Amino acid sequence: xxxxxxxxxxxxxxxxxxxxxxxxxxxxxxxxxxxxxxxxxxxxxxxxxxxxxxxxxxxxxxxxxxxxxxxxxxxxxxxxxxxxxxxxxxxxxxxxxxxxxxxxxxxxxxxxxxxxxxxxxxxxxxxxxxxxxxxxxxxxxxxxxxxxxxxxxxxxxxxxxxxxxxxxxxxxxxxxxxxxxxxxxxxxxxxxxxxxxxxxxxxxxxxxxxxxxxxxxxxxxxxxxxxxxxxxxxxxxxxxxxxxxxxxxxxxxxxxxxxxxxxxxxxxxxxxxxxxxxxxxxxxxxxxxxxxxxxxxxxxxxxxxxxxxxxxxxxxxxxxxxxxxxxxxxxxxxxxxxxxxxxxxxxxxxxxxxxxxxxxxxxxxxxxxxxxxxxxxxxxxxxxxxxxxxxxxxxxxxxxxxxxxxxxxxxxxxxxxxxxxxxxxxxxxxxxxxxxxxxxxxxxxxxxxxxxxxxxxxxxxxxxxxxxxxxxxxxxxxxxxxxxxxxxxxxxxxxxxxxxxxxxxxxxxxxxxxxxxxxxxxxxxxxxxxxxxxxx
Amino acid sequence: xxxxxxxxxxxxxxxxxxxxxxxxxxxxxxxxxxxxxxxxxxxxxxxxxxxxxxxxxxxxxxxxxxxxxxxxxxxxxxxxxxxxxxxxxxxxxxxxxxxxxxxxxxxxxxxxxxxxxxxxxxxxxxxx
Numbered sequence: 001x002x003x004x005x006x007x008x009x010x011x012x013x014x015x016x017x018x019x020x021x022x023x024x025x026x027x028x029x030x031x032x033x034x035x036x037x038x039x040x041x042x043x044x045x046x047x048x049x050x051x052x053x054x055x056x057x058x059x060x061x062x063x064x065x066x067x068x069x070x071x072x073x074x075x076x077x078x079x080x081x082x083x084x085x086x087x088x089x090x091x092x093x094x095x096x097x098x099x100x101x102x103x104x105x106x107x108x109x110x111x112x113x114x115x116x117x118x119x120x121x122x123x124x125x126x127x128x129x130x131x132x133x134x135x136x137x138x139x140x141x142x143x144x145x146x147x148x149x150x151x152x153x154x155x156x157x158x159x160x161x162x163x164x165x166x167x168x169x170x171x172x173x174x175x176x177x178x179x180x181x182x183x184x185x186x187x188x189x190x191x192x193x194x195x196x197x198x199x200x201x202x203x204x205x206x207x208x209x210x211x212x213x214x215x216x217x218x219x220x221x222x223x224x225x226x227x228x229x230x231x232x233x234x235x236x237x238x239x240x241x242x243x244x245x246x247x248x249x250x251x252x253x254x255x256x257x258x259x260x261x262x263x264x265x266x267x268x269x270x271x272x273x274x275x276x277x278x279x280x281x282x283x284x285x286x287x288x289x290x291x292x293x294x295x296x297x298x299x300x301x302x303x304x305x306x307x308x309x310x311x312x313x314x315x316x317x318x319x320x321x322x323x324x325x326x327x328x329x330x331x332x333x334x335x336x337x338x339x340x341x342x343x344x345x346x347x348x349x350x351x352x353x354x355x356x357x358x359x360x361x362x363x364x365x366x367x368x369x370x371x372x373x374x375x376x377x378x379x380x381x382x383x384x385x386x387x388x389x390x391x392x393x394x395x396x397x398x399x400x401x402x403x404x405x406x407x408x409x410x411x412x413x414x415x416x417x418x419x420x421x422x423x424x425x426x427x428x429x430x431x432x433x434x435x436x437x438x439x440x441x442x443x444x445x446x447x448x449x450x451x452x453x454x455x456x457x458x459x460x461x462x463x464x465x466x467x468x469x470x471x472x473x474x475x476x477x478x479x480x481x482x483x484x485x486x487x488x489x490x491x492x493x494x495x496x497x498x499x500x501x502x503x504x505x506x507x508x509x510x511x512x513x514x515x516x517x518x519x520x521x522x523x524x525x526x527x528x529x530x531x532x533x534x535x536x
Numbered sequence: 537x538x539x540x541x542x543x544x545x546x547x548x549x550x551x552x553x554x555x556x557x558x559x560x561x562x563x564x565x566x567x568x569x570x571x572x573x574x575x576x577x578x579x580x581x582x583x584x585x586x587x588x589x590x591x592x593x594x595x596x597x598x599x600x601x602x603x604x605x606x607x608x609x610x611x612x613x614x615x616x617x618x619x620x621x622x623x624x625x626x627x628x629x630x631x632x633x634x635x636x637x638x639x640x641x642x643x644x645x646x647x648x649x650x651x652x653x654x655x656x657x658x659x660x661x662x663x664x
Binding site: 107108112119126 | 572584660
């Protein structure tokens with residue numbers, strides 16, 4: 001309705017208003033109905049003065065700054081003379097004692113008179129004192145269990161199905177090397193194989209990437225690091241060769257090799273050992289043991305060749321008849337040797353493990369010539385002095401005790417470990433550790449009564465003769481599927497580490513609990529007691 | 537307490553029996569060298585004593601019953617330790633001085649009797 005009414009009244013007013021709007025704003029202020037002209041008008045500027053600014057006023061000053069000119073001067077220096085200097089650590093010269101002639105005996109006697117009484121009193125008091133009974137101090141963090149620190153492997157070798165046949169720690173205890181090969185091959189093979197080394201103290205250790213890898217032309221069966229040079233490594237091959245590498249030069253590691261001469265072994269080399277030279281004890285030679293019955297001593301000469309210096313041959317007719325052996329066959333036959341261990345107390349005495357299962361005590365100083373027709377550039381001697389009672393099968397490993405001069409262990413395919421004393425043919429203790437073969441046995445370097453054995457059932461067994469002489473204290477499972485563990489070695493520098501290599505191609509480094517690394521107070525005496533149980 | 541000034545004959549023969557050798561020299565006044573040897577052997581024969589040695593003021597061993605390398609090692613290390621112990625005692629109280637030093641370890645006890653010119657070191661295994 002509004003819209004309809006609008007045109008009517010709005011029509012008149014609307015016309016008037018729109019007329020007023022059309023004429024301009026100011027003029028129409030007088031009211032509608034009076035039309036005006038369209039005009040532009042300008043008004044004056046209206047300004048409002050600021051009140052506060054006037055009070056303050058504006059103050060300004062001009063300032064400038066300029067850095068003073070910088071003084072420069074040119075000078076030069078040049079070293080005119082220089083000198084070269086080198087530093088080399090040498091083995092310390094042992095201090096020797098004062099010769100007795102430069103001694104003032106009177107004053108020494110007077111001194112001893114003064115102190116003797118007091119010292120004897122203290123000795124007696126100490127002997128009777130119970131003040132420290134049962135007092136024990138723990139300096140190191142106690143580790144209760146055995147744990148696996150590293151699992152090391154080399155995938156190309158594992159891909160070829162190679163086993164870890166031997167392990168060695170270097171002289172500083174930070175590098176572990178392993179040899180790859182196969183222990184179950186009966187045939188000659190031209191399988192290329194590897195020797196790998198891992199530096200465990202390096203940061204960023206990649207367990208699948210060894211720090212040094214050496215390719216060898218044939219399966220490597222044994223390794224031994226040099227006793228004083230941290231990077232020299234000797235190894236024996238399936239082909240009978242003995243090689244020495246320098247692991248710090250991965251591009252060209254081979255230092256010396258025996259080559260394939262008349263002197264080389266004709267059978268696989270099962271163990272190599274570094275021996276100090278008889279006259280210069282800081283230089284070393286390599287001893288190799290193989291199943292052809294020869295024990296050979298090699299010396300590195302110029303042009304990278306290992307030369308034979310001495311040799312021994314074990315012939316069955318020349319073995320001392322200290323124990324009943326099988327009737328020897330006609331003709332001279334060599335006894336295959338599979339393991340060697342040197343006594344830590346007498347450097348010329350060693351024990352050989354044989355394929356016949358009997359350990360043989362031998363000496364480097366033996367003079368008798370060996371009855372063998374094997375060709376050799378140096379005369380071969382018969383080293384055997386005493387034969388021990390045999391195992392039920394070939395021996396794979398022997399180990400001489402570092403704490404007692406007469407004790408050694410041997411382990412073989414009959415699954416037994418025998419503890420022998422050098423003084424009698426029958427073993428002191430015979431333990432069955434496995435229903436399969438035993439491949440390695442080693443005495444602990446710190447605990448006189450502890451040894452470790454690697455079994456064909458895939459575990460590493462640690463024996464503590466103090467705790468139990470029947471069953472192992474700890475049995476560490478190395479392989480899940482029960483494939484055999486072929487080798488193990490204790491680390492003599494970091495005594496809580498034990499490395500073991502198995503048929504799957506992995507090397508596991510185990511950290512032992514503190515009970516295996518700290519000597520108890522009476523262990524050496526207990527060991528002596530054990531050794532004294534020799535039947536008279 | 538035996539008077540050490542003039543060792544009587546019976547005691548000397550006891551020492552000879554024990555050692556299986558007869559001591560040279562006259563019976564009236566034994567030489568100073570023999571006295572030194574006797575005293576050290578007396579100490580050595582005590583229960584549990586593994587070894588003993590006499591070290592001079594510079595840490596060089598003069599007499600010992602152990603092998604050379606062990607002796608040299610013990611002498612050097614214990615000389616340094618004794619000097620350190622003595623300076624510790626005197627730093628705490630300048631009127632005080634070190635009279636005896638004993639180190640007890642898991643396997644044995646080391647006893648050091650210090651002096652201005654010499655040190656007597658005895659190693660005992662107190663079997664318990």
